[in-house]
Amino acid sequence: MITEYDDEPVRGLPGELPQGETLLWQGSPDWRLLARSAFFTRIVGLYFAALVALAIYNGSTGGVIATAIAGALGVGLLMLYAWAVARTTVYTLTSRRVVLRIGVALNMCINLPLAKIGGANLRPLGPTEGDLALQLIGPHNLGYLVLWPHARPWKLGHPEPMLRALPDAAVVGERLARAVAAIAPVDRAQQVSAAAGEGVPAHLQGAIA
Incomplete structure (x- = not known):
């Protein structure tokens, strides 16, 4: 679900982290890069x-x-x-999701459950810098223009969200891989239920459900 908001209880997030969810990483693009x-x-x-x-x-x-x-x-x-x-963008990785707070004139927050992330492609832009494109599992309703410039170039038919111009892209990729691996044993029925928004707070329902 894409949510517009005015106030942030937690920087880069549309709401407080629910019990059991932990913040693993937060960052923004390097504007020069x-x-x-x-x-x-x-x-x-x-x-x-x-x-x-x-x-x-x-x-x-x-x-x-x-x-x-x-x-x-x-x-x-x-x-x-x-x-x-870069100034208005915050990328967040938690133990349950990736959150993109984007938008210069109109802020929005995109929640991507880790269960829906099938992989990530790192495009190096320097010794440690790079872009990290997220491969999403199954159909989703994210439009390329909604994501741009936080979208992998030329993936118009099946847009892939991209964490752009990260100063520590390789480190973020490793943390993302560990976070996705950590939720892999979760029962599939629970993942489907969460993706459908059953019993899940509104700010946790995924944009790709």
């Missing part, structure tokens, strides 16, 4: 640099100035948006 990997600021900058070089070659002083200004504004706006996304 997010700008480069999700919004391609380097590629955009190189594109405008090539246009400036072309304008210089053609001897167009006005073209050089206009292109340089447009490039600076374009890259600047992308970096500003990356900063806003």
Whole structure:
């Protein structure tokens, strides 16, 4: 279930953690890394640099100035948006779920029960940095545009939530793997019941039920 909220009893969560659920990790994207990997600021900058070089070659002083200004504004706006996304995003891993608190203008909270996570793909972006895409089991109602930019690129038919630009991506992946393994022995009937929201608080019902 996707829930809009105004107040957070716990940072990054739509409600207090229920008894028996523990917080394992919390983090946010690195905005500079997010700008480069999700919004391609380097590629955009190189594109405008090539246009400036072309304008210089053609001897167009006005073209050089206009292109340089447009490039600076374009890259600047992308970096500003990356900063806003990182500032308003909180990823949370608990012993029962992964929670994505996302949204710049309109905040929302997406709960993903660990029982519905079949695996994760790590895309390295540096020595320890990277993106972590979550593979979901079965059908779900998460739209690509709802998740973006927290979605694995080009997975439009079956969107995969992605924890973007994590400074400690490998560590988070290991903790996620251990958390998923820890709930594996849980009776399947209980998992199905929880996914359907039977007897589960509203803020724990999964977005992929």
